[in-house]
Amino acid sequence: MQRNITESPASSLTKFEDEDLDDYSATLKAGTETMNQFESSDDDSSEEELEEGNNSLIRDDSVQKSSGFSIGFAEDKNKKYRRSMEDSHSFFYNFGNVLGSGWFAIFDGHAGKSTAEHCGLYLHENFQKNLKESPDIPIPELLNKTFIQTDKQLSEKKGLFSGATAIVAYIRNEIKNDKKSRVLYTANAGDSRAVLCRDGVAVRLSYDHKGSDNQEVKRIMEAGGFVMNNRVNGVLAVTRSLGDISMKEWVIGSPYTMETVLKPTDSMLILACDGLWDVCSDQTAIDLIKDESDPQEASSKLLNYALQNMSTDNLSILCIKFDKDFLVRN
Template structure:
């Protein structure tokens, strides 16, 4: 088991704490509906050896777990490398480079048959006293939601076949939509891996940049297993008065199960303590 996997195993059982953050992660295979757990995640504080800086990601696999696990172990390393090689590039552009490089590597190796959605959050802190900036990137329907002043602010875009813009892009690329699925097969329109669908199901992420203020209290990252049965506002309202992020992530997971989510579940709550 890698150091990152070991950290993730610990994080799933109790809140992680570091300067600038406290994090809770809850996972469930959802055995009533799923034979295997195909999600993976990354949780890194003091990212690039800088306090108050962090990188967090959730990867929701389909057609197997290989792509999601590879991303959990490697995508943050690719991001770190891209940052160091492109110090003057906007971080959102670096995230786009990262996703595309990861997609290229996957499709040479791991991603021949499986794929995954991905949502990542990078909290940048240039120095001890600077304001922090939150960058997010996603492909597919895993989602990032920020709690700002007690209100839910979505920082991701659901790349799904039911989205008119994404469906048009698929058709314009030579594919077709059947029952809101790309070529009648895949429900998401962007992903990492999925080599056989790559002409249509691209790896370019949706990205955001948000300067954090005192009104920003926590971030929720979660796969669609939560969002299929819970909207952004309800998720924030359920946990905004809970101080312990592990308790908060577990409350969201329990809510998803009670409301008959049929998917694997991985939920990360990142408190932005500073």
């Protein structure tokens, strides 16, 4: 069951001249990060130790200026509690060769890292292909299609037993009521979360799919499953995810989607796995970073807060700082 909250209907994509794209070298990709750039099994017994604190980003002022946002990222395996890193993430400036567009995603793996890795490598490609083939379909519908499509790809991979929660965000320029606007689309399956800083107040743009949610429990029971101790069939704590093929009858991949027209007071977006949110409220997170001008500093501050407050999970945190003057300049 998909739930959509829409502040305004989807509209047409702002067109840019080809020479503008040439000025910025077409696809200006800041980075696509995954824990390993190869296919792996879900057997972590032979996994090499991962570097901790891999918080570096490509920093290019011209790229950030042309996109209208800048990105900070911080991660930590949390070796005190976890023997391996199962998270993955991806982000792109000027996504799809369109100035001002951006893609951001975090995938929190469980029972292995292969599902999260696959999503980090291919979910954005699936979305870009769907967007190119069906530009007139509302973005929330395309995100839903992309999640289901990626879930199907995972179901066809032999020997895959892992799963991953997902939180993705896509930003672009649109014309609404004869006025250019910045529109942010978010989609999630599971308990990874997106939180927007709006004039210093936390605004959640995602929905936690957990066994403690009455609507999710009802859906699972109607599908023939059960929830015990807030776990699906007594096993899985999240009620929606990508992968988890053996439980797909109950643990579906359909995302919660949301559309938000950004305002000048929207300064930063946080995407993070539950390793942060288990020990930090939405508003506490915003209070920690609302005065930060550098999204890298913001991400690192949230990471350190989670570690100091005894998070027991892998940690992956993306902070996206919005340039409020971008539309004025463009």
